[in-house]
Amino acid sequence: MPLPTTAREVRLTSTPDSLPTAAHFTVAETPLPAPGPDRVLVRNTHFLVFPGLRTLIGGEVDGVPLPPIRAGQALFGPALGEVLAAPADGPLRPGDLVTHLHGWRDHALGAAADFTPVDGSLPDPVAHLSPASAGYGALTRSAGLRRGDTVLITGAAGAVGTVAGQTARLLGASRVIGTTGSPGKAKRLVAELGYDVVLVRGAGPIADQLAEAAPDGIDVLLDTVGGEQLTAAVDAARPGARFALVGALSGQMAPGGRGGSSPAVVDSFRLLALGVSVRGFRGLDHPDLETEWRHRFGAWLRAGEISFPRTVVAGIDRAPGALTRLIEGDGFGAMIVEL
Known part of the structure; x- marks a missing residue:
């Protein structure tokens, strides 16, 4: 032709x-x-x-x-x-x-x-x-997810979060908590993707919802949002918690900005006292990641363990x-x- x-x-x-x-x-x-x-x-x-x-x-x-x-x-x-x-x-x-x-x-x-x-x-x-390799890399490289961890994933209904929740479970997380912006998405995340509970933005302070969903705190944060949700995660951190930041949608999508900043209020004393680590994830720092992710993602897809x-x-x-x-x-x- x-x-x-x-x-x-x-x-x-x-x-x-x-x-x-x-x-x-x-x-x-x-x-x-x-x-x-x-x-x-x-x-x-x-x-x-x-x-x-x-x-x-x-x-x-x-x-x-x-x-x-x-x-x-x-x-x-x-x-x-x-x-x-x-x-x-x-x-x-x-x-x-x-x-x-x-x-x-x-x-x-x-x-x-x-x-x-x-x-x-x-x-x-x-x-x-799929950009989900960022979620996998953040969980395995930046946060070092361990079997039995309680994991919070913000922006759970997005391109990264929908796969990251499933990935966290396959990597051994005992409890996976998400956040999203609508009750309908929250129901789908629990029913279809294995989240234990999903917090809904606008249904009350995220900090209060998180305290109820994880009364003993969280071990790992995979954050795609920042803002109020990052603030709440710091308040819910267990000693030695590991935070991996892969996005900052609260500032990036703010009408008054230009998409290049995302301020958040965090309790730095709590980070210090509990030994919480906070790391931004960059795929460029991990050249071996994509091949590893495709291998595992493909195997999980073929086995029907992930969607x-x-x-x-x-x-x-x-x-x-x-x-x-x-x-x-x-x-x-x-x-x-x-x-």
Whole structure:
């Protein structure tokens, strides 16, 4: 079949003063050059909508390993696609599935090094877009989860939290507590994903709910939210508790900010007196993590011991609205655009 000569991509039309909405984006058609002898052309099938876009669009990217997104530029992010054309002397062939960071468009053109072959380690190719390796890494590297631990996971209904709760149980946690923003999600987390109890933001102070759910305290925190929930976790910490921070959604999604800060009030005396460790998790610090995670994730998926929850949005024209849905918490699991 002839190769496409145009591509459609989602662009930022203007930098928002507050949280971005669908009105700040457009789906534009752009010329797609013929792939040269050293280029790979991929037809995207799926891409991930991830919270970090809020920070990149806001421009507060100090310490972030990705560039800001300016008005007029296309969005980008993790994607899955099928190779349409590749150099004859390279490692890729037409028909191969690959992952890459040229999401938010229906076709991607780049160097072979930009694309990673899907190796079959996961029974569901779309699961390669899951960001859940961050949760696994935080639990195993930063928090050192031990058998019998009581674990609190904030933002439990998100892309990381829906898998992390299941992972904590498989790693030996005796009690897994989550937080979320709606009673409906809380019920699903308990019924479908094995959480023991889920605290609901807005149903009373999180600190009071956590004291009731874990009267003896918590050993491990996997935090994707920060803010009030981090404050409450410090108050509930047992001696020697280990906290792993993988996100800061309370500040990142605050309407008054730019997505690059997330202040929280914590009792530093309590941290000191109880010997609580607090570590931010960065995947870049653990180059061996992805391979280890894919091996374990694939085995658990094949055994039916874990699931990959997701909210699927069909079509690139609906992609700008998918980011709005993510910001508003209107989803369960990973937010995936299917092309």
